[in-house]
Amino acid sequence: MTRRALITGITGQDGSYLAELLLDKGYEVHGIKRRSSQFNTQRIDHIYQDPHEQHRRLHLHYGDLTDGSSLTRIIQEAQPDEIYNLGAQSHVAVSFETPEYTADVDALGTLRILEAIRLLGMTERVRFYQASTSELFGQVQEIPQRETTPFYPRSPYAVAKLFAYWITVNYRESYGMYACNGVLFNHESPRRGETFVTRKVTRAIANIAQGLEPCLYIGNIDSLRDWGHARDYVRLQWMMLQGDAPKDYVISTGEQHSVREFIRWAAEDAGIGLHFAGSGVDEVGIVDTVDPEIAPGVAPGDVIVRIDPRYFRPAEVETLLGDSSSARAELGWIPSMGARELCAEMVAADLETAKQTALLKAFGYPALVTVES
C-alpha cells in the first residue's frame, strides 16, 4: 500500500525538503498551498507534477490554516496516514507586527487540523507531527536546553507555538492520537527565506562581493544560535512519525555561534577578510583583505556591515543551545553538518546567483548564455 502524507507549509523551506524526502521514499504527497497574487511554489517547482499526469504522486491543494473548512476538506480528500504541520507565520520579528494573525495561523491553525482529524474519525489512522521550536525556551532557564527544560516564550510567535505544543500533547493524551512535537532549533539552507538572519547575511555578502549592494544592515550581532541544516532536520520529522509510540524530541546540533561569527564566515567564503570595529550601534564590519577573483566589488577599508536598530526586537532571545541526546540515542538521528559547512553551502549558492545578476546587469542576457554554455 502506498503511504500518503499531507504537508502544510509545503512551499516553505522545510516543506520543500520534506516533500522531496517523502517522494523518494515512495509516498503519495499532498501539500497545502495558499492563494497568492504571484507564483509561490518556487521551492517545489523541481518536483512539481502536472495535474494532467495520470500517475503523479505530488498533489497540491489550495487551503489556509486560518480556514478550518478548507483543512477539513483537504484531509478528507487526501486521506493521509501522516500529517506534517509545518505551515506557520514563522518570522519572529514579524510576529510583533502581526500578533493576532500569527496566533490565528500558528496556534489556532494547529488546533483546526487536530480537530478536523478528530471530527473526521481519523484519530487512529493519522499520525501528526507539529513543528515546534526552540523559541519556546526564549529566556532560557537551563543551558543546554532539552525536553525537560521549562518554557519561557519571548514573542507572539513563541507564545502561539506554545499553545500549538500543548494542544498537540492534549490531543495525544485525550484521544490517544499519535501526535508529537519536534522542538527544532534553527535550521537553514540555500532555500531559507531571505529575511532570516543567515540567508540575509549570505545573500547580502554575495551581492556586496559582486558590487551589487554597498552594505549589509543588521540587528543584534551578539545573538547566539544553534544552527543546523534543514535537510537533516526534515529527516528527523519523518523518523518521529515511524516510532512505536509518540514522543516529543529536541533537535539541535549542540554547537553555538554568534551572528557576528556567521557574518565573518560568510565574508571569508566570499573572498573577503573582515574585522569588526566600534561598539553598540556604531559597530561596523570593515574589509581587511580581498580575493579579487571572488569579490571584485569591494576594496580594503570598505565598511560593508552596519548595525541598524530597526532590526532589534522588542524582546530578544539572546542565547539558544540544544541538547538532542534523546533523539540521537532513541532514534539514531545524527546531523550531517555543522554551522560552518552550512554557511559555506549557502554562500556558494548565493554567490552563483549574484554572479549571474552582475553579468546580466553588465552585459545583458547573451553574456549569461555564453558563460553558462
Ligand code: NDP
Ligand atoms: P517557512 O517560513 O519557510 O515556511 C512556512 C510555510 O507556511 C510556507 O509554506 C508558507 O506559505 C506557509 N504558511 C504561512 N502562513 C500560512 C497560512 N495562513 N496557511 C497555510 N500555510 C501558511 O518556514 P520553515 O520551513 O523554515 O519552517 C517550517 C515550520 O517549522 C514552521 O512552522 C516554523 O515555525 C517551524 N520552525 C522552523 C525552524 C527553522 O529554523 N526553520 C525552527 C523551528 C520551528 P507561503 O510559501 O505561501 O508563504
Ligand code: GDR
Ligand atoms: P529566529 O531566526 O528569530 O531565531 O527564528 P532569525 O534568523 O530571524 O534571527 C536569529 C537571530 O538573529 C538576530 N538578528 C537578525 N535577525 C533577522 N531576521 N534579521 C536581522 O537583520 C537580524 N540581525 C540580528 C535576531 O535578533 C535573532 O536573535 C527562526 C525562525 O525560523 C523561527 O520560525 C524558528 O522557530 C526559530 O528560528 C527556531
